[in-house]
Amino acid sequence: MGGGNGAKAAQKRDRNAKNAAAKKGDSSQLKSNAASKTIACKICFTTFQSTMKKPQLEEHAQNKHSKNYDDCFDEAN
Structure with a gap:
């Protein structure tokens, strides 16, 4: 059993x-x-996590918009 x-x-x-x-x-x-996506591109409004480094954001600006970092993001980032 x-x-x-x-x-x-x-x-x-x-x-x-x-x-x-x-x-x-x-x-x-x-x-x-x-909730941690506090960085936003001023052109396309794509959001990024606050842990994103400046070189990665520069890559977004160059690849997506053919612009530099300052054109896409506030200096506070």
Whole structure:
């Protein structure tokens, strides 16, 4: 005769899935990334994360708009 552990395992999986879904809604990485997009291109309004370095922003300005950094971004970045 079986020990009945299959039902316990199924219950634990269900409980863990519910807990994971509840936690995911509170601390979603996508929501965190969207909130950190504080740099915006003045020409196309594309947003970038605050951790983006100036060389990467210069690359955007050159490749997308054939302009320099100062034409696309505020000096505060």
